[in-house]
Amino acid sequence: xxxxxxxxxxxxxxxxxxxxxxxxxxxxxxxxxxxxxxxxxxxxxxxxxxxxxxxxxxxxxxxxxxxxxxxxxxxxxxxxxxxxxxxxxx
Numbered sequence: 001x002x003x004x005x006x007x008x009x010x011x012x013x014x015x016x017x018x019x020x021x022x023x024x025x026x027x028x029x030x031x032x033x034x035x036x037x038x039x040x041x042x043x044x045x046x047x048x049x050x051x052x053x054x055x056x057x058x059x060x061x062x063x064x065x066x067x068x069x070x071x072x073x074x075x076x077x078x079x080x081x082x083x084x085x086x087x088x089x090x
Contacts, residue, residue: 005033005037009040021035021036
């Protein structure tokens, strides 16, 4: 059984935005709550996925793997920086 919707989200919109949202909900044969929640959840998943999931096609994946398989470069400046005492140590 799907979760029962018990939480309320209040938001403010312009009259034009409200009218547009109501028309879109009607066009999708949904009530405004169903429409708004479905669109907000879909967009929230997309936004958060961009921060934790990377989808690559075959060519991009092969390129990613080739980059990760290269041997590490020696970076003398980074090596010297990392050898310095931390400013955050007691």
